Amino acid sequence: MKREIFDKEAFKKEVKDNVRMLYRKDLEEASEQEIFQAVSYAVKEVIIDQWMETQSSMKREDSKVVYYMSMEFLMGRALGNNLINLTAYQAVAEALEEMGLDLNVIEDQEPDPALGNGGLGRLAACFMESLSTLGYPAYGCGIRYRYGMFKQKIKDGFQVEVPDNWLKDGYPFELRRPEYTYEVKFGGYVRAVNTPDGRVKFVQEGYQSVKAVPYDMPIIGYNNHMVNTLMIWDAEPAECFELDSFDKGDYRKAVEQENLARNLVDVLYPNDNHIAGKELRLKQQYFFVSASVQRAIARFKKMHSDIHDLPKKVAFQLNDTHPTVAVAELMRYLLDEEELQWDDAWNITTQVCAYTNHTIMAEALEKWPIEIFSRLLPRIYQIVEEINRRFILQIQEHYPGDNGKIERMAIIYNGQVKMAHLAIAAGHSVNGVARLHTEILKNQELKDFYELFPDKFNNKTNGITQRRFLLHGNQLLAKWVTDHVGEEWITDLSKIEKLTLYVDDEKAQHEFMNIKYQNKLRLAKYIKEHNGIDVDPRSIFDVQVKRLHEYKRQLLNVLHIMYLYNELKEHPDMEFYPRTFIFGAKAAAGYKNAKLTIKLINSVAEVINNDKSIQDKIKVVFIEDYRVSNAEWIFAAADVSEQISTASKEASGTGNMKFMLNGAVTIGTMDGANVEMAEEVGKENMFIFGMSSDEVIAHEKNRDYDPMQIFNNDQDIRKVLMQLINGFYSPQDSELFRDLYNSLLNTQCTQYADTYFILADFRSYAEAQKAITEAYKDEKGWAKMAMLNTAHSGKFSSDRTIEEYVRDIWHLEKLTVEPEK
Numbered sequence: 177m178k179r180e181i182f183d184k185e186a187f188k189k190e191v192k193d194n195v196r197m198l199y200r201k202d203l204e205e206a207s208e209q210e211i212f213q214a215v216s217y218a219v220k221e222v223i224i225d226q227w228m229e230t231q232s233s234m235k236r237e238d239s240k241v242v243y244y245m246s247m248e249f250l251m252g253r254a255l256g257n258n259l260i261n262l263t264a265y266q267a268v269a270e271a272l273e274e275m276g277l278d279l280n281v282i283e284d285q286e287p288d289p290a291l292g293n294g295g296l297g298r299l300a301a302c303f304m305e306s307l308s309t310l311g312y313p314a315y316g317c318g319i320r321y322r323y324g325m326f327k328q329k330i331k332d333g334f335q336v337e338v339p340d341n342w343l344k345d346g347y348p349f350e351l352r353r354p355e356y357t358y359e360v361k362f363g364g365y366v367r368a369v370n371t372p373d374g375r376v377k378f379v380q381e382g383y384q385s386v387k388a389v390p391y392d393m394p395i396i397g398y399n400n401h402m403v404n405t406l407m408i409w410d411a412e413p414a415e416c417f418e419l420d421s422f423d424k425g426d427y428r429k430a431v432e433q434e435n436l437a438r439n440l441v442d443v444l445y446p447n448d449n450h451i452a453g454k455e456l457r458l459k460q461q462y463f464f465v466s467a468s469v470q471r472a473i474a475r476f477k478k479m480h481s482d483i484h485d486l487p488k489k490v491a492f493q494l495n496d497t498h499p500t501v502a503v504a505e506l507m508r509y510l511l512d513e514e515e516l517q518w519d520d521a522w523n524i525t526t527q528v529c530a531y532t533n534h535t536i537m538a539e540a541l542e543k544w545p546i547e548i549f550s551r552l553l554p555r556i557y558q559i560v561e562e563i564n565r566r567f568i569l570q571i572q573e574h575y576p577g578d579n580g581k582i583e584r585m586a587i588i589y590n591g592q593v594k595m596a597h598l599a600i601a602a603g604h605s606v607n608g609v610a611r612l613h614t615e616i617l618k619n620q621e622l623k624d625f626y627e628l629f630p631d632k633f634n635n636k637t638n639g640i641t642q643r644r645f646l647l648h649g650n651q652l653l654a655k656w657v658t659d660h661v662g663e664e665w666i667t668d669l670s671k672i673e674k675l676t677l678y679v680d681d682e683k684a685q686h687e688f689m690n691i692k693y694q695n696k697l698r699l700a701k702y703i704k705e706h707n708g709i710d711v712d713p714r715s716i717f718d719v720q721v722k723r724l725h726e727y728k729r730q731l732l733n734v735l736h737i738m739y740l741y742n743e744l745k746e747h748p749d750m751e752f753y754p755r756t757f758i759f760g761a762k763a764a765a766g767y768k769n770a771k772l773t774i775k776l777i778n779s780v781a782e783v784i785n786n787d788k789s790i791q792d793k794i795k796v797v798f799i800e801d802y803r804v805s806n807a808e809w810i811f812a813a814a815d816v817s818e819q820i821s822t823a824s825k826e827a828s829g830t831g832n833m834k835f836m837l838n839g840a841v842t843i844g845t846m847d848g849a850n851v852e853m854a855e856e857v858g859k860e861n862m863f864i865f866g867m868s869s870d871e872v873i874a875h876e877k878n879r880d881y882d883p884m885q886i887f888n889n890d891q892d893i894r895k896v897l898m899q900l901i902n903g904f905y906s907p908q909d910s911e912l913f914r915d916l917y918n919s920l921l922n923t924q925c926t927q928y929a930d931t932y933f934i935l936a937d938f939r940s941y942a943e944a945q946k947a948i949t950e951a952y953k954d955e956k957g958w959a960k961m962a963m964l965n966t967a968h969s970g971k972f973s974s975d976r977t978i979e980e981y982v983r984d985i986w987h988l989e990k991l992t993v994e995p996e997k
């Protein structure tokens with residue numbers, strides 16, 4: 177019997193039945209976690225119907241499909257969003273209320289699937305949601321890490337990492353699909369075999385293999401019955417008897433093989449700034465890529481007999497270089513299994529693959545030592561060698577005698593395999609993630625490649641899904657927006673621009689700011705519960721939440737707070753509008769200065785929050801364990817959004833867009849997508865400061881920046897920096913923050929002092945902060961500015977981004993899924 181989720185009585189019964197079935201309990205006896213599970217299974221039943229419908233119409237229409245390959249999908253909780261996209265949120269909330277249950281509390285029981293670090297992983301999640309909402313057939317391909325991003329605890333002001341065992345209670349929205357298990361082979365060696373028809377075949381022997389078993393998760397489109405699939409791969413040991421015939425009876429090998437599978441998908445690398453070149457990481461990459469490529473081809477071959485048609489039906493998008501072995505894996509398949517000629521195989525591969533670059537930070541560019549790469553993936557390495565050989569010939573033909581070009585562009589060079597070079601040579605598209613970022617790629621980092629392949633380069637400015645970050649995260653504002661501009665914004669964010677009609681309307685201003693106030697109350701309550709700190713919801717909520725990285729310059733923010741505090745202490749009667757500085761950030765476990773910055777923020781908080789003499793004019797809060805679920809509340813409550821990276825370093829940013837959508841005003845540099853935000857809302861409605869990317873890049877080239885001069889000439893800055901090393905914030909250990917001090921002034925510690933130009937931008941930042949206070953005091957002016965930010969956020973929907981990927985790179989057709997009768 178088909179049941180509509182909107183049928184309240186049936187839904188209520190289903191929840192009760194599920195509690196009985198799953199736990200042999202009545203509702204009254206069930207724990208909150210058990211109720212979450214029961215509710216989720218009831219929702220899943222509705223999803224399943226639509227999921228199957230989507231699959232059959234994809235088959236019927238024989239649609240082209242994009243496979244979005246990513247080491248990371250930072251999905252966040254699913255229950256609330258699934259209900260929103262099924263347009264059943266209110267109905268379910270009511271049904272549960274009638275049962276004496278609170279949907280918010282139930283949502284809060286869900287673990288936050290955190291299979292990603294930050295921007296890159298969250299972008300993948302937004303893209304999947306937009307693909308479904310827009311009706312484009314897509315698979316996300318990733319890894320089912322047993323432990324996702326670590327949970328962060330703050331102990332004595334320091335970050336402590338706690339494992340994230342997100343699967344411990346079972347995850348109701350996943351579906352194990354053992355029927356799509358594939359074998360992935362590692363190690364061994366390659367033997368050339370002569371075939372009877374005079375060809376040479378390459379076979380891998382003496383390898384170890386792992387079984388890749390996919391788990392599917394539904395990605396629900398908004399109100400359109402479309403459900404795409406995120407397939408994340410688990411590793412299981414291949415049975416001993418499946419050992420390659422060569423190794424049969426080798427007990428040690430059998431045990432090794434079993435261990436390989438056990439460790440493979442244990443944990444997400446919680447580092448998004450630095451490659452350690454760890455062998456296990458390369459194993460993870462090849463593991464999920466090989467399995468995904470096999471499944472994509474198997475799916476294609478079910479319906480098509482000519483492999484040459486692959487590019488008509490399949491697109492692979494490589495989310496950064498992490499899945500780049502996909503190009504070699506596809507070549508391997510076409511050469512070894514389909515027995516195509518090289519040129520034929522190459523032609524197909526380049527048409528299928530496309531690469532997105534997400535960073536210019538040199539430390540994050542992937543390179544693998546040949547030794548590891550060739551030992552682990554012997555056949556793949558052969559293929560990469562051949563790709564490299566041909567690529568070098570192409571370079572020589574283009575630039576005869578220019579060895580510099582080869583040095584800079586070769587895929588294999590100096591004992592390393594350079595993954596970005598492979599991705600660019602082997603794909604038909606290279607895109608950056610904001611206009612400025614793409615320009616920097618073209619003119620600096622990837623200049624040689626741009627000269628050789630100008631047509632491959634294109635920009636796709638990032639976006640975010642308004643369904644999660646407004647409709648779900650800020651329900652008060654969502655309703656208000658709908659009341660004023662209609663509900664079209666939900667699937668067409670450009671419509672939110674109609675709000676400009678109301679920006680001078682005092683009633684509207686008042687309502688808008690009142691909603692902000694309600695959201696600030698909600699966050700203040702959260703902060704009280706989680707941090708034990710009282711914050712005043714009437715103060716300015718000034719927020720910086722993002723991964724902790726030196727280039728993002730949380731240190732600039734906290735140095736400025738130290739400066740403000742000094743000012744207040746020196747001039748107790750100065751006019752000062754109360755501010756609450758809110759931080760949230762995880763630091764990679766081995767990233768010393770990042771972790772020390774967290775400690776500094778907490779130490780500064782400790783001193784300032786407890787200084788009665790300043791009458792609560794400044795509060796500093798570090799929100800523990802910043803993640804997708806609390807992010808939704810934080811964006812909703814922010815007045816000021818800190819986007820203060822060193823210009824040229826932040827490829828795009830996406831948090832900046834989430835704040836803007838929620839009516840926060842940005843203080844930021846002309847970096848990443850901030851540039852385009854300023855273009856949309858007008859510079860007068862943002863607080864822009866600091867050096868431009870051109871200026872930063874020029875200083876880096878000329879090596880002519882000297883922070884010591886600033887230190888010597890600016891006594892306020894000098895005072896703040898001295899407080900880092902005189903025990904002012906660390907009375908027990910005045911040396912505690914020495915490394916941060918050194919990073920700003922000491923050339924012996926880093927390549928050059930103050931690599932991220934914090935002191936250079938300090939004064940201009942302080943000026944911008946002052947201007948914010950002035951602007952905030954003008955209530956109407958501020959309300960108007962905040963509303964204009966929301967109103968001009970239309971461009972930054974991931975729906976717009978996805979439409980551009982479809983138009984320029986993937987060339988997909990929309991699918992309509994008919995609701996079942």
Ligand code: 26V
Nearest residue numbers: 295296447448450451534609826827828829830
């Ligand atoms: C690099 C590495 C290096 C090896 C260890 C694991 C790991 C994981 C991730 C990365 C790359 C991180 C790059 C990244 O997250 N970039 C961010 O991408 C966002 C989406 O495009 C963008 O908004 C941010 O500006 C950019 O920093």
